[in-house]
Amino acid sequence: MKTRSINQLVDSTKLAIVVVVACLLVSLIILMVSDQPWVAISSFFFGPFSTIRRIGNILEGAIPLIFTALAVTLIFRAGQFSMISEGSFFIGILGATIVGISLDLPAGLHPIVALLVAGLLGAIAAAIPALLKLKWQVSEVVTSIMLNYIIQFFVIYMINYHFRDPEASSLASLKIATTASLPGIVPGTRIHLGLIIALIFSALTWFFVFRMKAGYEIRLVGDNADFARYVGIRAPLVMVMAQVVAGAIAGIGGGVEFLGMYSRFKWTVSPGYGWTGIAVALLARRNPIMVPFAAIFIAYLNVGSGIMARSSDVGSEIVYIIQGVIMLMIAADALLQGWRQRLVVKSATAMEGI
Amino acid sequence: MTVLSTIFSFQFVDMWLRVATPLIFTSMGAVVCERSGVVNLGLEGIMLSAALMGVLGSAFSGSLFIGLLSGLAMGLFLSAVFAYFHLVLKANEVLCGTAINTFAGGFTVFMLEIVTGEKGTSASIKSMAFPTVDIPIIQHIPVLGQLLSGHNLLTYFAFIMVGVLWYLLYKTPIGLRIRAVGENEHAIHSVGISVTKVRFLAIMICGVMASLGGMYLSMGYLNMFVRDMVAGRGFISLAANAMGHATPVGTMLSALVFAFFDGLSNILQALKIPSEFVQMLPYAATIVGLVLYSIQRINAVKRHKAKSFA
Structure with a gap:
């Protein structure tokens, strides 16, 4: 066997183990806490496939995760650990909200403008920790997390003070113009055009990472920044570039999610897709083409847990427990290393011998 | 003007110490970890889980001590998981920490719902809190008594731990090993000491500190657990550790600076500034603090280089 196929064998085995362990863990926790464990387990695992609408829920739920996971993939590929996908996604929602409410544009153009603004805001947000590191070597990990909190409060402030619907009893923005919404594409579900956009972005990101010079530089810098420097790549700039592009993708993701699923802004906290995107990116082994599959798997778990929470006595937060375990196991480089x-x-x- | 007069009041000092306590505990943990060469990004999750288990343990046993032990056990368990995956299975520390935090965010709400039937707070169960302490004699001295006496037991303990950890790091063989592993793991490996064991110990000490910081939030600062109540304090503690050059005293001072802005944001809620901006303050202060620290460090390196050329 060639080393390449050995690696593939070991990696796929590891992935299979992780998925099996995750499913066993869900069942085990349910068995421990539930009075009717079989109802809970079957609604968790089979509930998502029981109706067309629920299958639709899986795909809808995968859309935002695809975007944030692509962003995380780019950032991690460059060897950076900025957690800004969360903030970029949320400020992208704000951008799309503002364009959707304030501009009066024809149907085809309106969402495009909204998504461009969303991407721009996301990119700006991601540039801040990246530039702070470039200029003064401030660790991007903590600054990006702090910035996520700041963005969260800023976005809520903007909605609360400038775009709030005075008629609404709880925090909600004005309705966006119908011209801005992304149309549904599968009757009987809420799957919207965003799914196509997400798949296109996965393909584009794959092309960018594996077929373009800039993507090659990102991988080189991420694998070995010193070596990249020796061969004349300006590593710090490449790191910033990767994070800005990632921020734009996450921001567009926020815009897509908002325009596809909502008619007004209703969040009171940042929705957490950026964090979940880390689990998705790791599950996809940082390969953009694999991201949609990983996103669908995590979205399946999310939908299953929601159905379970409604039909049994087990809470939906079980998915975060599983996500944490999945992340730990995939991040464990030494797992199966001996076998490899x-x-x-x-x-x-x-x-x-030959 | 009213803000200024509030800042120079005993109430503000009191609140300042209240919000500083969890940061001091947890940043002391971060110091020990960092000294051994580990950045523990899971502090946030460890604090949160310990905060919940302390509340649940004390509510079910009716004993503060059992609550304390439950919180510590939870914190140590998560620390051991972090240590095992990072040190033995070679998982990246940032990913490991993020995984711990993701787990904790779900686990705490999941447990809370099982026990109380609610997802928001533990208000419906009666849990214990750490008592406040009046220091004899000092409490009757004007000014001094008001400043020093009447704080939570854990607040005093947090400041004591600064001294204890300073002693541990600089005056004991274990501290020497921890620092040596962080400075040069190959050197310490070559003299036959297990790098993994030393780091494991450091992560566990850190786990105790972060658990105490978390428990203070739910059993001192408030008398109940609230979902996501740690609200970034684990990360701010890491920042305090960075700003304090991973020294116990410097880190304590940095934690006090960050806590000042946290306290300030509590006061400013009363003003007519949009509350969202006030809530941003501790996080913005942390970024500014980190940037200032980094600039100063770069300048120090430059000066050092200039000196060695001269």
């Missing part, structure tokens, strides 16, 4: 090592040695000895 033995396979490589075996194939090398076999080659020598």
Whole structure:
């Protein structure tokens, strides 16, 4: 066996183990806490497939995760650990809200403008921790997390003080113009044009990372920044570029989610897709083409947990417990490393024998 | 004017120390970890889980001590998971920490709902809190008594821990090992000390500190658990540690600076500024603090280089 196929074998096995462990863990927790565990387990695992509408829910739920996971993928590929996808996504929602409410544009153009503004705001947000690191070597991890909180309060402020619907009893913005909404594409579900956009972005990000010079530089910098520097790549600029592009993608994701699923802004806290995007990106092994599949898997768990929470006595927060475990296991580089090592040695000895 | 007069009041000092307590505890944990060469991004989740388990433990046993033990056990468990995955299974520390935080965010609400039937707070169950302490004699001295006496037991303990950890890091063989591992793990490996064991110990000490910080929030600052009540304090503690050069005293001072803005945001709620901006304050202060610290560090390196050339 070639090393490449050994790697693929070991990685897929690891992925399978992670998925199986995640499912077993769900069942185990349910068995421990529930009075009617079989109702809960079957509604968790099979509920999402029981109606067309629920299958639709999985795909709708995957859309925002695809965008944030693509953003996380780019950032991690560049060896950076900015957590800004969360903030970029949320400020992207704000951008789309503002354009949707204040501008009067024809139907085709309106969402495009809204998404461009959303992406721009997302990129600006992501540039802040990136530039602080470039200029003064401030760790991007903590600044990006702090910035997420600041963005959250800023967005709520903008809605509360400038775009609030005075008639609404709780915090909600004015309704956006119908011209700005993304149309549904599958009758009987709420799946919207955003799914197509998300898939296009996955393909584009794949092309960018694996087929373009800038993407190659990002991977090189992420794998070995010193080496990249020796071969004449301006590593710091590449790191910033990766984060800005990622912020734009996350921002557009926020815009897509909003224009596809909502007619007014109703959040009171940042929705958390950026954090979940980390789990998705890791599950997809930082490969943009795999991101939609990983997003669908996580969205499936989300939908399942929601159905379970409604039809049994087990809370939907169980998904975050599983997500945490999935992230831990996938991040564990040394898991199955011994097996990989033995396979490589075996194939090398076999080659020598020839 | 009213804001200024409030700041120079005993009530403000009292509140300042209240919001500083969790930051001091947790940032002390961050110091020990960082000294051993580990950035523990899971502090946030450890605090949150310990905050909940302290409340649940004390509510069910009717004993503050059992509550304390439950919170510590939870914090140590998560720390051990972090340590095992990071040190043994070689998981990246940022990912490991984020995983712990994700887990904790779900786990706490999940547990809270099972026990109380609610997802927001633990208000419906009666849990214990750490008592406030009046220091004999000092409490009757004017000014001094008002400043020093009548704080929560854990607040005093937090300041004591600064001294204890300073002693541990600089005056004991264990502290020497922790610092040595952080400075040069190959050197310490070459003299036959297990780097993994030393780091594991540091992460566990950190877990105790973060658990105390978390429990203070739910059993001192408030008398109940509220979902997501840590609200970034674990990350702010990491920032305090960075600003304090990972020294116990410097980190304590940085934590006090960040706590000042936290306290200030509590006062400013009364003013006519939009509350969203006031709520941003602690987070914005943390970014500004980190940036100022980094600029100063770069300048120090430049000066050092200039000196060595001269």
